[in-house]
Amino acid sequence: xxxxxxxxxxxxxxxxxxxxxxxxxxxxxxxxxxxxxxxxxxxxxxxxxxxxxxxxxxxxxxxxxxxxxxxxxxxxxxxxxxxxxxxxxxxxxxxxxxxxxxxxxxxxxxxxxxxxxxxxxxxxxxxxxxxxxxxxxxxxxxxxxxxxxxxxxxxxxxxxxxxxxxxxxxxxxxxxxxxxxxxxxxxxxxxxxxxxxxxxxxxxxxxxxxxxxxxxxxxxxxxxxxxxxxxxxxxxxxxxxxxxxxxxxxxxxxxxxxxxxxxxxxxxxxxxxxxxxxxxxxxxxxxxxx
Amino acid sequence: xxxxxxxxxxxxxxxxxxxxxxxxxxxxxxxxxxxxxxxxxxxxxxxxxxxxxxxxxxxxxxxxxxxxxxxxxxxxxxxxxxxxxxxxxxxxxxxxxxxxxxxxxxxxxxxxxxxxxxxxxxxxxxxxxxxxxxxxxxxxxxxxxxxxxxxxxxxxxxxxxxxxxxxxxxxxxxxxxxxxxxxxxxxxxxxxxxxxxxxxxxxxxxxxxxxxxxxxxxxxxxxxxxxxxxxxxxxxxxxxxxxxxxxxxxxxxxxxxxxxxxxxxxxxxxxxxxxxxxxxxxxxxxxxxxxxxxxxxxxxxxxxxxxxxxxxxxxxxxxxxxxxxxxxxxxxxxxxxxxxxxxxxxxxxxxxxxxxxxxxxxxxxxxxxxxxxxxxxxxxxxxxx
Numbered sequence: 001x002x003x004x005x006x007x008x009x010x011x012x013x014x015x016x017x018x019x020x021x022x023x024x025x026x027x028x029x030x031x032x033x034x035x036x037x038x039x040x041x042x043x044x045x046x047x048x049x050x051x052x053x054x055x056x057x058x059x060x061x062x063x064x065x066x067x068x069x070x071x072x073x074x075x076x077x078x079x080x081x082x083x084x085x086x087x088x089x090x091x092x093x094x095x096x097x098x099x100x101x102x103x104x105x106x107x108x109x110x111x112x113x114x115x116x117x118x119x120x121x122x123x124x125x126x127x128x129x130x131x132x133x134x135x136x137x138x139x140x141x142x143x144x145x146x147x148x149x150x151x152x153x154x155x156x157x158x159x160x161x162x163x164x165x166x167x168x169x170x171x172x173x174x175x176x177x178x179x180x181x182x183x184x185x186x187x188x189x190x191x192x193x194x195x196x197x198x199x200x201x202x203x204x205x206x207x208x209x210x211x212x213x214x215x216x217x218x219x220x221x222x223x224x225x226x227x228x229x230x231x232x233x234x235x236x237x238x239x240x241x242x243x244x245x246x247x248x249x250x251x252x253x254x255x256x257x258x259x260x261x262x263x264x265x266x267x268x269x270x271x272x273x274x275x276x277x278x279x280x281x282x283x284x285x286x287x288x289x290x
Numbered sequence: 291x292x293x294x295x296x297x298x299x300x301x302x303x304x305x306x307x308x309x310x311x312x313x314x315x316x317x318x319x320x321x322x323x324x325x326x327x328x329x330x331x332x333x334x335x336x337x338x339x340x341x342x343x344x345x346x347x348x349x350x351x352x353x354x355x356x357x358x359x360x361x362x363x364x365x366x367x368x369x370x371x372x373x374x375x376x377x378x379x380x381x382x383x384x385x386x387x388x389x390x391x392x393x394x395x396x397x398x399x400x401x402x403x404x405x406x407x408x409x410x411x412x413x414x415x416x417x418x419x420x421x422x423x424x425x426x427x428x429x430x431x432x433x434x435x436x437x438x439x440x441x442x443x444x445x446x447x448x449x450x451x452x453x454x455x456x457x458x459x460x461x462x463x464x465x466x467x468x469x470x471x472x473x474x475x476x477x478x479x480x481x482x483x484x485x486x487x488x489x490x491x492x493x494x495x496x497x498x499x500x501x502x503x504x505x506x507x508x509x510x511x512x513x514x515x516x517x518x519x520x521x522x523x524x525x526x527x528x529x530x531x532x533x534x535x536x537x538x539x540x541x542x543x544x545x546x547x548x549x550x551x552x553x554x555x556x557x558x559x560x561x562x563x564x565x566x567x568x569x570x571x572x573x574x575x576x577x578x579x580x581x582x583x584x585x586x587x588x589x590x591x592x593x594x595x596x597x598x599x600x601x602x603x604x605x606x607x608x609x610x611x612x613x614x615x616x617x618x619x620x621x622x623x624x625x626x627x628x629x630x631x632x633x634x635x636x637x638x639x640x641x642x643x644x645x646x647x648x649x650x651x652x653x654x655x656x657x658x659x660x661x662x663x664x665x666x667x668x669x670x671x672x673x674x675x
Contacts (some may be wrong), residue, residue: 020605076507101505102397103475106434109402125604137604139634154550159602159634160658167657180549182399209550212399235553238560239569240538259557276558278659 119185146171210236298497312381321362540565581614608640
């Protein structure tokens with residue numbers, strides 16, 4: 001198994017006719033993901049290398065049975081696109097778009113709690129279930145199928161950690177980027193819950209960073225609910241307080257939200273924390289053996 | 291983006307929140323003219339984005355023209371905790387104050403809802419109140435899709451222990467403050483103190499506002515409030531070029547793609563005994579021009595002795611990064627050594643382009659650890675084996 005996406009995924013891409021949207025939708029298709037549709041208002045009837053384009057998510061779902069949406073539109077249109085996908089009844093929406101206004105994210109999050117739709121992202125690299133499906137921008141060739149589930153707030157850092165694990169011989173059940181924004185649609189806890197229930201996953205790697213308290217909350221959850229081993233990595237030990245480090249979420253203010261505080265919270269609940277991505281792979285090796 | 295006090299007050303005034311009448315001034319003459327317009331006595335307040343202005347002598351009351359000249363002369367150009375005062379705000383001196391309350395709305399990421407806080411113990415450091423007497427602060431989360439309701443205001447006012455006759459005006463004030471928070475897409479609006487006058491009216495005597503940078507495209511007037519003079523010159527240069535740059539104290543220039551990976555790179559460099567000179571996220575989808583700009587920004591810090599490129603391409607394509615680096619070497623001819631690590635989308639192509647270009651002073655590395663170790667050695671002046 002894997003989590004969230006697999007061979008049954010039928011992907012519809014919002015923004016498929018844009019430069020990046022086309023590039024990555026086709027990349028996902030080449031990987032083996034079943035890309036069934038695209039949505040661009042006013043471009044119904046066109047196609048992107050054979051992938052049919054629809055005006056609305058409703059039409060795309062009715063015609064193709066799409067069950068996962070990927071959002072690849074600019075920030076000012078992204079919230080609307082997520083809500084439209086949810087309104088069309090799509091159970092999983094993965095939003096790659098970076099730079100969405102925080103208040104838009106808040107309205108979207110609140111509305112989605114009232115629907116059955118799960119949002120992953122925004123500002124995330126997407127999800128890869130090696131050997132099955134890739135939705136988003138994760139460079140899939142670096143990863144193979146295996147028993148380590150990875151959940152991360154950062155895109156490129158996810159690749160780094162996945163790659164370090166791959167070099168140590170590990171593959172992945174799924175790699176899930178939850179994004180670095182202030183209001184992520186899915187939290188560490190949401191994804192860890194899925195990995196805990198997933199047969200293929202034997203070790204969970206959590207990759208966090210400074211800012212907020214998502215890692216601290218995850219530590220509590222893990223202590224009470226997770227029987228599988230969890231290894232963590234936290235980026236930003238050397239980040240100066242009070243400075244935003246690129247991600248809207250990555251800001252340290254005062255003592256709370258620092259890498260040290262997060263590592264301590266996790267370690268106090270028995271989660272081992274690697275100080276570098278390489279140490280994470282070393283810990284995985286220690287726990288799973290070779 | 292943080293606003294200056296007076297920018298926050300002007301924003302409040304646009305949404306009907308009562309604030310004292312005032313004028314901004316950048317020179318002593320402007321300040322004196324402003325004082326005559328608002329009338330005496332008036333308060334002359336340093337405009338800097340840091341607390342503790344009063345204690346530092348940055349807020350003075352002028353009772354006549356001579357005092358306005360004297361005080362504004364002293365305050366303009368003053369240094370408050372490292373911030374130079376370029377501007378003062380001249381406003382009607384607060385009428386008699388009966389009580390000082392505290393009101394704020396913050397974007398609560400944890401609860402995923404706006405959080406309103408109200409206390410009758412304003413004027414002082416609210417964090418101290420939160421520590422010593424948390425019961426003195428009434429709090430309430432607002433459902434973002436429902437918005438502020440009048441009963442929210444009443445509940446907060448009663449819970450905070452506001453005098454009965456002020457429950458309605460304080461509730462109305464909070465309603466307007468919430469309206470400002472939503473309409474301007476703020477991440478924080480804070481009023482400390484929220485004053486009560488002998489006429490039993492409320493007004494905002496201070497304003498602290500943080501706006502969401504990602505929403506500024508919908509608020510062009512607010513976008514113009516950015517003051518480039520209070521940014522570090524390198525940070526300003528980076529900002530103009532669409533890069534995220536934070537200056538640090540070390541001597542190793544860092545460029546990476548993606549905030550998490552760059553933070554991790556700083557940590558790994560420090561782990562191997564190096565000191566990063568900056569955080570620079572060239573962003574997702576870094577194009578060749580962005581790379582050239584980024585190198586220029588990094589090298590404009592003359593403390594930099596070596597530079598590390600750590601790229602793991604997803605949306606970013608390594609061939610574009612390689613071309614950008616070659617372009618940067620052509621135009622900037624850097625004299626410090628570079629260590630480059632390229633992995634991810636189009637990495638083989640990127641590495642081939644770099645190898646063909648055979649740039650002077652550029653070393654490649656296969657892993658992040660190797661790259662960090664090499665750049666730390668180079669910054670210390672060691673010769674790589």
